Amino acid sequence: MGDYFLEARGIYKSFGGVHALKNVDLYVKPGESLCLVGENGCGKSTLIKIISGAYEMDKGELTIRGKVYKKMTPMLSSKEGIQVIYQDFSLFHNLTVAENIAMLYNLGEKGPFSKKKNITIAKQILEEIGVEIDPNTIVDKLSIAQRQIVAICRALVRDAQLIIMDEPTTALTSKEVDALYVIIEKLKAKGIALIFVSHKLEEVFRIAERIVVIRNGENVVEGPAGDFTMESLTYHMTGKEQTPIPFDNKIDTGEVILSCRNMAAKDDAFRNISFDLHRGEVLGITGLLGSGREALAEALFGIYPHTADKLELCGKPLKLKDSKTAVREGIGYVPEDRAVKGLYMDGSIGSNIASAILFRYNKLGFVRNEKLRNIAKNNVEDLRIVCAGIDAPASSLSGGNQQRIVIAKWRALEPKLIILNCPTVGVDVGSKADIHALAREFADSGVGVILISDDLSEIKNACNRVLVINHGEISECFHTADVSTEDLYKKLMQA
Numbered sequence: 001m002g003d004y005f006l007e008a009r010g011i012y013k014s015f016g017g018v019h020a021l022k023n024v025d026l027y028v029k030p031g032e033s034l035c036l037v038g039e040n041g042c043g044k045s046t047l048i049k050i051i052s053g054a055y056e057m058d059k060g061e062l063t064i065r066g067k068v069y070k071k072m073t074p075m076l077s078s079k080e081g082i083q084v085i086y087q088d089f090s091l092f093h094n095l096t097v098a099e100n101i102a103m104l105y106n107l108g109e110k111g112p113f114s115k116k117k118n119i120t121i122a123k124q125i126l127e128e129i130g131v132e133i134d135p136n137t138i139v140d141k142l143s144i145a146q147r148q149i150v151a152i153c154r155a156l157v158r159d160a161q162l163i164i165m166d167e168p169t170t171a172l173t174s175k176e177v178d179a180l181y182v183i184i185e186k187l188k189a190k191g192i193a194l195i196f197v198s199h200k201l202e203e204v205f206r207i208a209e210r211i212v213v214i215r216n217g218e219n220v221v222e223g224p225a226g227d228f229t230m231e232s233l234t235y236h237m238t239g240k241e242q243t244p245i246p247f248d249n250k251i252d253t254g255e256v257i258l259s260c261r262n263m264a265a266k267d268d269a270f271r272n273i274s275f276d277l278h279r280g281e282v283l284g285i286t287g288l289l290g291s292g293r294e295a296l297a298e299a300l301f302g303i304y305p306h307t308a309d310k311l312e313l314c315g316k317p318l319k320l321k322d323s324k325t326a327v328r329e330g331i332g333y334v335p336e337d338r339a340v341k342g343l344y345m346d347g348s349i350g351s352n353i354a355s356a357i358l359f360r361y362n363k364l365g366f367v368r369n370e371k372l373r374n375i376a377k378n379n380v381e382d383l384r385i386v387c388a389g390i391d392a393p394a395s396s397l398s399g400g401n402q403q404r405i406v407i408a409k410w411r412a413l414e415p416k417l418i419i420l421n422c423p424t425v426g427v428d429v430g431s432k433a434d435i436h437a438l439a440r441e442f443a444d445s446g447v448g449v450i451l452i453s454d455d456l457s458e459i460k461n462a463c464n465r466v467l468v469i470n471h472g473e474i475s476e477c478f479h480t481a482d483v484s485t486e487d488l489y490k491k492l493m494q495a
Contacts, residue, residue: 030193089151093138102117209225258277300419314416331419334403
């Protein structure tokens with residue numbers, strides 16, 4: 001017992017009669033890096049929230065440094081040295097970077113908060129990670145990757161004994177991920193335990209000393225990382241062999257769906273963007289953080305001010321005044337941050353799916369319109385969205401199923417063009433394969449598909465061509481069949 005910092009034994013948790021966790025065990029030693037893996041909705045997040053005190057367990061116990069707890073609270077968990085970095089970051093968007101990072105430090109201090117002290121604390125932690133972010137910047141003005149870094153810094157600012165990182169590298173660049181690994185090794189050297197939750201299996205094998213697999217709310221297998229292969233780990237997570245879907249990178253493309261000439265952001269985030277998107281292809285766009293790729297995605301959906309010498313959709317001039325115009329023109333957009341920009345989290349699954357096509361129907365709304373309800377039900381079934389029904393809130397679903405709802409919304413629109421901005425962020429290996437298959441399904445049905453990602457294996461395996469964005473401009477364009485993932489990485493780093 002004394003060998004472990006944390007032991008979770010016999011943990012049960014149900015929601016509305018549905019078992020989220022069934023007799024789950026987990027333990028971690030001081031200075032150990034443990035990776036917790038499983039499909040979306042398997043119970044990983046529920047277990048984390050029980051350890052952090054956000055959820056109360058129905059049955060079981062937690063032992064922390066030899067002390068047994070039948071009930072945990074957020075304050076008690078923090079007092080015991082447990083810090084959690086959640087997928088949603090849990091940041092105060094109206095406060096500065098420094099205020100967010102120093103928040104936990106200030107909670108343990110007496111007297112008024114000091115702006116100067118906050119900035120000093122923030123700068124020190126940011127320097128440790130090797131990232132330059134102005135500590136005076138309001139968090140709401142940051143990119144999703146920068147917000148993730150702020151959340152990591154805030155967890156590091158206190159004397160934590162166990163840090164739980166729930167998909168911490170989701171939106172980080174390769175350079176930032178490498179910097180995070182350096183920090184993690186420093187933490188382990190200090191005897192700080194780490195529980196690392198990730199769907200990126202390459203990262204799991206890079207950082208894990210031990211792996212615990214959960215499936216359908218139950219322990220499946222656990223052991224040293226060296227006992228697993230990529231294939232065996234995937235099998236344990238999903239319960240089935242994963243058969244790669246054949247993908248012909250090089251295809252004979254058809255007519256032009258989207259034609260763009262000299263497109264430029266009004267704030268110079270990107271410029272001189274020219275390309276054609278053909279029927280039947282998936283066009284990839286990649287670039288480093290701050291390259292302009294996200295601004296370009298939002299401009300094509302009408303929410304980023306821009307100009308263009310020519311912008312045509314299916315041969316007709318396209319004037320994107322706002323997102324409403326884009327939707328009515330038949331453009332769908334799956335944003336990187338689905339919780340904030342893609343979904344009404346408090347709204348029902350059905351109303352979210354129907355939200356893009358309400359303009360085509362009368363004003364009875366979703367609840368009273370049987371046709372809209374049937375469209376929602378059909379999409380839930382077709383996309384295999386695991387839920388209690390279309391009237392359940394979107395917030396009740398796992399990240400992977402939430403992403404399927406966002407895609408289902410645009411599928412219901414029957415779009416001419418769909419823009420997928422980092423569509424597999426925070427989803428498991430099974431959902432990732434399904435999303436790639438859906439992208440191909442769109443392309444095969446004649447929909448123009450743009451897939452934006454910094455996951456180079458995703459670009460290689462899901463796209464026909466790729467545009468590399470460098471400092472707001474297209475630096476390269478080539479067929480993905482002509483390059484390896486390693487070549488892509490070199491081109492990206494050279495850009």
